[in-house]
Amino acid sequence: MYDEQTKILLEALPMIAKITGGYATLTDSNGVMITNYDYKGEELSQFKNQVYEMATRCIKEKRPLIGPARYDQNCMAWAVPINNYVLVSTDTQRIRNEENLKEAMKKALPGIARIAGGYATMCDKMGQRIISFDSNGQQVEVAGDFEQARRSITSKEPIVTMSTHAEGVYVAYIPITSDCCLILNNATTSKKSIKLMQEVKRLQNTKYNICDIIGESQAIKRTLSETVRIARSNSTVLLVGETGTGKEMFAQAIHNASHSGGPFVAINCGALPDSLIESHLFGYEEGAFTGAKKGGMLGSFEQADGGTIFLDEINELDFNLQSKLLRVLQEKEVTRIGGSKPIRVNTRVISATNKNLRELVKEKKFREDLYYRLDVIRITIPPLREREGDVPRLAEYFLNKYNTNLGRVIKQISNEAMDALQKYNWPGNVRELENTIEFAVNVAEYTEMEILLHHLPQHIILHNQKIKEVSKASLYENGRTLDDYVMEYEKEIIKIALENAKYKSSLAAKRLGVSVSTLWRKMQKYGIDV
CATH class of the missing domain: 3.40.50.300 (P-loop containing nucleotide triphosphate hydrolases)
Incomplete structure (x- = not known):
C-alpha cells in the first residue's frame, strides 16, 4: 500500500513524537490524518481520518508551515510536505511539562524564599514579574529591573550579580523553562x-x-x-x-x-x-x-x-x-x-x-x-517569681528609667497596681516587667502622676482578677494544685496577649517579655492556634 520511503517515515513517527515532545502526525495529500502518535510513542487511533487544516494549507502552498497547534493554541506545530504526504509535529507535551514545572515552582516559592533568606521571584521571558515571596513565606509586591532575567532565559545560563539597591546582597537569576526565570536574593540574611x-x-x-x-x-x-x-x-x-x-x-x-x-x-x-x-x-x-x-x-x-x-x-x-x-x-x-x-x-x-x-x-x-x-x-x-520582694524595687527603677527616656514625671505606682505586679508570675521575668512599666508609662495621661491598675497590660489585670476569685474553699474542693492554676492563668494571659497584638506572635512575645520561640512552645503546650 505504501512505498518504501513512506514505510520508513511511518516507522519513524513514534520517535519523532518523543523527540519533539508532543504529537507527530502523517496526513495524505488532502490533509486527512493517516496516523498520529503522542510523546510516549503511542498511536492515537481516535484522530484517524480527521482533516488537519495546517496540512491542507501545507500541500496547497507547497512549503513548510509553522503555527499554533490544533489542540492547544499555546503550543507550536510544524508542517513539512514530503512527496504526497505531510508530516506535522508539535511541542505540546514539552509546553505542558514546562507549565507543570512553573506551577510546582510557584507552590515551592515560599519555602525557597525562606531557605534563601531573602526574596524569591518568578518572572516571564519579557522580564515581567509573575509572583514574589519574602523570607517569611508571605506573598509580596517587589519592584525591580528584571532585565537580567531575560538575559538568563535567552542564554539558558544562570547569572549571579551584586544587588545595586542594597549592600552585601547577591541576586541569582536561574532559567527554569524557556519562558520563565527564578530570581533569588539573600536580602534578609544580609540585613x-x-x-x-x-x-x-x-x-x-x-x-x-x-x-x-x-x-x-x-x-x-x-x-x-x-x-x-x-x-x-x-x-x-x-x-x-x-x-x-x-x-x-x-x-x-x-x-x-x-x-x-x-x-x-x-x-x-x-x-x-x-x-x-x-x-x-x-x-x-x-x-x-x-x-x-x-x-x-x-x-x-x-x-x-x-x-x-x-x-x-x-x-x-x-x-x-x-x-x-x-x-x-x-x-x-x-x-x-x-x-x-x-x-x-x-x-x-x-x-x-x-x-x-x-x-x-x-x-x-x-x-x-x-x-x-x-x-x-x-x-x-x-526567675523573678522566686525573687521575693524584688518586684517593687525593679518596678521603681524602670519607672525612673522611662520617666527620663519618655520625658514624663510620674511619681509612683499605686498600691493596687503594685499589688497586681507582685501577684503576677512573670513568665518573661525582668524583661517582661520592664516592658510592662514602659507600656504603663506610655498609656498614662500626661496629667497623671501615678501608675494605676488600669494602666497595666490587660493580661496582668485579668491575672489579678482571677487570683482574687480563687478562695481557700475552691482550692480544697477542686483538689487543684498551684501549678494547675498557674498553667490556666498563663494560657489565658497568652491568649489575651495574642488578641491584643492582632495575633502577631512577634509583637505578643515582645509584650510578654519572652522570645518568639518560647511563646510558640507555650502555645503548643496549651493547644493555642493562631
Whole structure:
C-alpha cells in the first residue's frame, strides 16, 4: 500500500513524537490524518481520518508551515510536505511539562524564599514579574529591573550579580523553562548579618557591673555572691536561667569584674543561620566563599582575644558547629573558614542557656563532651517569681528609667497596681516587667502622676482578677494544685496577649517579655492556634 520511503517515515513517527515532545502526525495529500502518535510513542487511533487544516494549507502552498497547534493554541506545530504526504509535529507535551514545572515552582516559592533568606521571584521571558515571596513565606509586591532575567532565559545560563539597591546582597537569576526565570536574593540574611555586626560592636562596650544588678531577695543575693567569687577566674562559665532573667547583664558584670582589660564580644547563637554563625564565630579568609570580603574577616574569638566571648543561647548552636567550638575550647586556637593555619586565642568563654543542657545531651541534641567543657562553673539565675520582694524595687527603677527616656514625671505606682505586679508570675521575668512599666508609662495621661491598675497590660489585670476569685474553699474542693492554676492563668494571659497584638506572635512575645520561640512552645503546650 505504501512505498518504501513512506514505510520508513511511518516507522519513524513514534520517535519523532518523543523527540519533539508532543504529537507527530502523517496526513495524505488532502490533509486527512493517516496516523498520529503522542510523546510516549503511542498511536492515537481516535484522530484517524480527521482533516488537519495546517496540512491542507501545507500541500496547497507547497512549503513548510509553522503555527499554533490544533489542540492547544499555546503550543507550536510544524508542517513539512514530503512527496504526497505531510508530516506535522508539535511541542505540546514539552509546553505542558514546562507549565507543570512553573506551577510546582510557584507552590515551592515560599519555602525557597525562606531557605534563601531573602526574596524569591518568578518572572516571564519579557522580564515581567509573575509572583514574589519574602523570607517569611508571605506573598509580596517587589519592584525591580528584571532585565537580567531575560538575559538568563535567552542564554539558558544562570547569572549571579551584586544587588545595586542594597549592600552585601547577591541576586541569582536561574532559567527554569524557556519562558520563565527564578530570581533569588539573600536580602534578609544580609540585613541580619549587618545587624549582628552592629550588635557585636555595641556589646563590645560593656555597661553593666555587678552593682547594677538590682535586688534584695535572698535568691538574687546568693547568685550575686557566687558571681563575685568567680569573676576574677579565667574558667569557663555557664549561665543558666529562663528567658528575660538578665543572663547578658550577668555576663557583662563578670567580664567587668575580672579586670581583664580585654574586649567583650557577644554572639547570639540562635539569631542567625548556621552559615553566618560559623563565619562570625571563626572568621574567614579572602575568597573562602562567594561574597567573602577582601582580606577576609576576623571571627569573634579573634576579636575577643585577651577578653571575653559571650555565647548566648548556646543550646541553639548547630550540632555540627558544636564540634568546631569544642576544638577551640580544647586547643585554644581557631582556624578560619577557607584557611589552614591555626590562630592562637586567649579568650574566656561565658555561655548562656534557657534550656536544660543535660536533657539535650540525653536527646542527642547537644554534644556531651562540649557540655562538660562549658559547664565548668555554673551560675543559676533565679526567675523573678522566686525573687521575693524584688518586684517593687525593679518596678521603681524602670519607672525612673522611662520617666527620663519618655520625658514624663510620674511619681509612683499605686498600691493596687503594685499589688497586681507582685501577684503576677512573670513568665518573661525582668524583661517582661520592664516592658510592662514602659507600656504603663506610655498609656498614662500626661496629667497623671501615678501608675494605676488600669494602666497595666490587660493580661496582668485579668491575672489579678482571677487570683482574687480563687478562695481557700475552691482550692480544697477542686483538689487543684498551684501549678494547675498557674498553667490556666498563663494560657489565658497568652491568649489575651495574642488578641491584643492582632495575633502577631512577634509583637505578643515582645509584650510578654519572652522570645518568639518560647511563646510558640507555650502555645503548643496549651493547644493555642493562631
